[in-house]
Amino acid sequence: MSDRVLLDYGSGGRASQRLVSELFIKSFDNEELSRLNDAAVLDISGPVAMSTDSYTVDPIFFPGGDIGSLAVHGTVNDVSMLGATPRYMTCGFIIEEGLPMADLERIVQSMARAAREAGVLVVAGDTKVVPKGAADKIFINTTGIGEVIVTPTPSADRAGPGDAVLVSGTMGDHGLTILSRRQGISFEAPVESDSAALNHLIGKLVRAIPQIHVLRDPTRGGLATTLNEIAVSSGTGIVVREADLPIRDAVRAGCSFLGLDPLYLANEGKFLCILPQDLAPQALEIMRADPLGRDACRIGEVVDEHARKVVMQTPLGGKRLLGMLEGEQLPRIC
Amino acid sequence: MSDRVLLDYGSGGRASQRLVSELFIKSFDNEELSRLNDAAVLDISGPVAMSTDSYTVDPIFFPGGDIGSLAVHGTVNDVSMLGATPRYMTCGFIIEEGLPMADLERIVQSMARAAREAGVLVVAGDTKVVPKGAADKIFINTTGIGEVIVTPTPSADRAGPGDAVLVSGTMGDHGLTILSRRQGISFEAPVESDSAALNHLIGKLVRAIPQIHVLRDPTRGGLATTLNEIAVSSGTGIVVREADLPIRDAVRAGCSFLGLDPLYLANEGKFLCILPQDLAPQALEIMRADPLGRDACRIGEVVDEHARKVVMQTPLGGKRLLGMLEGEQLPRIC
Numbered sequence: 001m002s003d004r005v006l007l008d009y010g011s012g013g014r015a016s017q018r019l020v021s022e023l024f025i026k027s028f029d030n031e032e033l034s035r036l037n038d039a040a041v042l043d044i045s046g047p048v049a050m051s052t053d054s055y056t057v058d059p060i061f062f063p064g065g066d067i068g069s070l071a072v073h074g075t076v077n078d079v080s081m082l083g084a085t086p087r088y089m090t091c092g093f094i095i096e097e098g099l100p101m102a103d104l105e106r107i108v109q110s111m112a113r114a115a116r117e118a119g120v121l122v123v124a125g126d127t128k129v130v131p132k133g134a135a136d137k138i139f140i141n142t143t144g145i146g147e148v149i150v151t152p153t154p155s156a157d158r159a160g161p162g163d164a165v166l167v168s169g170t171m172g173d174h175g176l177t178i179l180s181r182r183q184g185i186s187f188e189a190p191v192e193s194d195s196a197a198l199n200h201l202i203g204k205l206v207r208a209i210p211q212i213h214v215l216r217d218p219t220r221g222g223l224a225t226t227l228n229e230i231a232v233s234s235g236t237g238i239v240v241r242e243a244d245l246p247i248r249d250a251v252r253a254g255c256s257f258l259g260l261d262p263l264y265l266a267n268e269g270k271f272l273c274i275l276p277q278d279l280a281p282q283a284l285e286i287m288r289a290d291p292l293g294r295d296a297c298r299i300g301e302v303v304d305e306h307a308r309k310v311v312m313q314t315p316l317g318g319k320r321l322l323g324m325l326e327g328e329q330l331p332r333i334c
Numbered sequence: 335m336s337d338r339v340l341l342d343y344g345s346g347g348r349a350s351q352r353l354v355s356e357l358f359i360k361s362f363d364n365e366e367l368s369r370l371n372d373a374a375v376l377d378i379s380g381p382v383a384m385s386t387d388s389y390t391v392d393p394i395f396f397p398g399g400d401i402g403s404l405a406v407h408g409t410v411n412d413v414s415m416l417g418a419t420p421r422y423m424t425c426g427f428i429i430e431e432g433l434p435m436a437d438l439e440r441i442v443q444s445m446a447r448a449a450r451e452a453g454v455l456v457v458a459g460d461t462k463v464v465p466k467g468a469a470d471k472i473f474i475n476t477t478g479i480g481e482v483i484v485t486p487t488p489s490a491d492r493a494g495p496g497d498a499v500l501v502s503g504t505m506g507d508h509g510l511t512i513l514s515r516r517q518g519i520s521f522e523a524p525v526e527s528d529s530a531a532l533n534h535l536i537g538k539l540v541r542a543i544p545q546i547h548v549l550r551d552p553t554r555g556g557l558a559t560t561l562n563e564i565a566v567s568s569g570t571g572i573v574v575r576e577a578d579l580p581i582r583d584a585v586r587a588g589c590s591f592l593g594l595d596p597l598y599l600a601n602e603g604k605f606l607c608i609l610p611q612d613l614a615p616q617a618l619e620i621m622r623a624d625p626l627g628r629d630a631c632r633i634g635e636v637v638d639e640h641a642r643k644v645v646m647q648t649p650l651g652g653k654r655l656l657g658m659l660e661g662e663q664l665p666r667i668c
Contacts, residue, residue: 012554012600013659017563036567038412038550039385039478041487048382051373052424052477053460056468078372090386092475094428126387126475131665134390134470139462141426143386143477144373153375216372220346229351233370266346325347331465 005099010129019127023105027112028122040123042088044147049084051075052143058332060107060137062181064174064193065268067140068107070334072114073197073268074219075142080202081215081271083153084146089115090124092141097132107138118197120144149203150210156233158213163302164280165238166273168201168287169194169295170246171223175265176254178333185258189250196269201290205273209283214274219334221325222264226272227310228324237307240300240322243315264325266333274302339433344463353461357439361446362456374457376422378481383418385409386477392666394441394471396515398508398527399602401474402441404668406448407531407602408553409476414536415549415605417488418480423449424458426475431466441472452531454478483537484544490567492547497636498614499572500607502535502621503528503629504580505557509599510588512667519592523584530603535624539607543617548608553668555659556598560606561644562658571641574634574656577649598659600667608636 001018008015025034032040055071065073071091079086091111095104115122152158173194180187198217206212214234218226223245231238247262255262269292273283280298287293310322335352342349359368366374389405399407405425413420425445429438449456486492507528514521532551540546548568552560557579565572581596589596603626607617614632621627644656 007665008661010665011659011661013559013598013661015661016555017658035489035491036563037416037489039383039416039418039480041416041418041482042380042382042384044380044382046376046378046380048376048378048479049373050376050422050424050458050479052426052458052475054426054428054462054475056428056462056464058468082371082373082375084373084375088384090384090477092386092388092426092477094388094390094473124384124386128388128390128473129665130390130470133467134392134666135473136464136468139428139469139473141386141388141460141475141477143424143426143475145382145384145479146373148375155369155371157369221350225347229370264347324351325345327342327345327347327349331341331344331463332468 001101003101005095005097005101005104005129007097007129010127023108024125027108030121032123042123044087047148049079049082049146049148051078054139054141055334056139056332057334059181062193063177065195066107066110067138068110069114070195070268071140071142072111073195074334075144076118076120076197076199077217079144079146080199081217083150083206084148085203086120086144086146086199088123089120089142089144091122092126094135094139095129096135096137097129099137118199150206154212154215156214156230159230159234159236159274159302161236161302161304162277163213163274164277164298165300166280166283166296166298168271168293170248171267172247172251172255172262172265174268175330175333176251179330180254187250187254191250191254194267194269196292198271198292201292205283205286208286209279211279212273212275216272218270218272219266219268222266224263224322225325231310232308235307237303237305238300238310239303239313241313244297244299246295246297335435337435339429339431339435339438339463341431341463344461357442358459361442364455366457376457378421381482382479383413383416383482384479385412388473388475389668390473390666391668393515396527397511399529400441400444401472402445403448404529404602405474405476406445407529408668409478410452410454410531410533411551413478413480414533415551417484417540418482419537420454420478420480420533422457423454423476423478425456426460428469428473429463430469430471431463433471452533484540488546488549490548490564493564493568493570493608493636495570495636495638496611497547497608498611498632499634500614500617500630500632502605502627504582505601506581506585506589506596506599508602509664509667510585513664514588521584521588525584525588528601528603530626532605532626535626539617539620542620543613545613546607546609550606552604552606553600553602556600558597558656559659565644566642569641571637571639572634572644573637573647575647578631578633580629580631
């Protein structure tokens with residue numbers, strides 16, 4: 001193969017087939033994909049959870065991950081947030097002509113590793129190559145399906161007064177990493193993306209505590225936007241305590257330097273868990289026993305007051321509204 | 335909303351939500367999508383067929399369709415080719431900042447109409463907006479799942495000597511339409527894309543004739559490439575008769591003018607059906623009774639000789655190898 005991705009590789013003809021057999025089939029290595037049919041036949045029993053995301057992150061390689069691992073983690077996590085076990089995934093590549101083949105190989109291998117670790121099979125794919133200038137390097141869509149393991153499934157509209165609000169770890173790491181890389185800024189204390197597959201931890205959690213009301217990963221728009229979505233969807237109010245929000249010192253410093261609010265920055269390996277408060281200690285114990293939930297903590301409560309709004313209690317006892325993200329802080333964050 | 339797509343609309347924040355609720359939820363109109371969770375919960379029982387495709391067609395509007403209807407038809411057809419009933423679909427949009435909002439609305443409404451006609455629900459979606467110049471107008475990924483209705487499922491490796499090779503209609507219409515539009519050429523007799531959802535016709539066919547060995551839609555790479563894939567996958571030879579290939583006069587004339595071979599041009603509303611030859615008359619009768627199979631005909635046979643190769647019999651009795659597509663005739667054809 002050429003050392004650059006050529007238009008031919010997306011033609012559907014002989015060159016496409018070489019790319020598929022020498023890179024994709026080898027990396028993703030499973031029987032269903034090797035069959036090379038137009039679609040895959042999967043052994044899965046309903047109800048089924050399904051989610052899709054396209055990834056356009058810039059830069060495509062960053063500390064803590066790359067567009068390939070991110071594309072796997074993001075979709076695995078979205079399926080998991082429904083209290084489902086992700087099982088199968090498709091991936092659709094849109095590649096700009098001229099992308100170094102070494103970059104594509106690195107991305108595909110990173111996807112394959114991430115899928116293996118998450119226990120998910122990549123069973124169907126598609127590659128389009130567009131002429132130079134018609135796309136920026138590479139975009140990846142992943143769509144995942146999984147088996148629902150609890151019913152009713154966790155859902156934003158199930159948050160209720162008296163529920164505790166937990167987060168699984170620190171906020172803002174992914175967003176700050178991408179932005180600082182893009183602007184060529186480096187900080188004294190290094191930051192890196194938290195991109196990770198949460199399905200194993202979520203599986204433990206929902207099996208032990210099927211009464212969980214809401215699971216959500218605060219990606220684009222960050223924690224503040226996700227909390228607002230939940231408040232609107234459930235018609236409740238949410239109170240969070242600023243002092244209890246877990247934010248790394250390096251992230252806090254970097255955000256303050258760049259004028260960003262970490263509560264609006266994307267996370268790619270964290271989740272929010274809202275559940276009856278008497279179950280919160282058990283949930284925190286399970287989360288903290290897992291490396292991906294080490295910094296889990298309780299940050300607030302769901303309340304009857306100020307329906308559909310999120311209120312932040314400041315350390316000095318004040319209160320302020322925490323709004324939804326307005327405008328775009330950061331295009332191509334994921 | 336603005337009359338152009340802004341970066342904000344892909345932020346995950348308030349502007350994104352407005353786009354989702356005012357355009358996507360309204361157009362795709364179903365309960366699961368309206369729930370606005372990270373993933374959808376679907377009532378489907380296995381085995382499940384799953385397929386994905388990204389669409390980058392240029393131009394985005396063309397005679398006979400647009401990128402939206404094409405994205406629905408293409409994935410509906412890929413799922414159908416496994417002898418499955420497509421049920422649910424996700425869509426991922428990557429939009430270039432500045433796309434006229436009227437174009438996006440027209441595309442989404444066209445997708446919604448195509449999905450409704452095919453009987454498929456769009457249950458999850460994702461929108462990314464990238465800065466001007468980072469993508470060309472709009473790319474759409476669709477991923478579909480469906481219920482398998484025959485087992486064993488039709489598969490390229492099941493073609494066997496003695497099978498008849500049928501096509502459901504004329505070849506090359508979509509490819510020639512796109513190319514002539516892109517180059518600003520118009521022909522005396524107008525050509526238009528054959529883009530269509532084949533699932534209803536395929537459903538009738540496989541329910542009546544579950545013994546069908548192979549179903550394939552000859553998209554990128556055209557009929558010649560698809561036949562070659564089947565020959566390689568099944569280890570058989572395939573003979574087709576040039577005189578029996580259905581090609582519209584206008585397509586033949588346009589291809590001859592542009593130096594293209596219609597057998598390598600993409601089709602988006604046609605399929606190949608390979609089955610035991612005694613069942614061919616029944617299959618043709620079912621196909622011809624449907625407007626999408628009106629021009630169905632038998633074009634050749636699967637044979638023992640010249641394994642893994644496709645041979646074309648010319649009208650004068652000669653034979654020539656029909657190879658797989660080499661290189662790229664036409665980037666961004668679908």
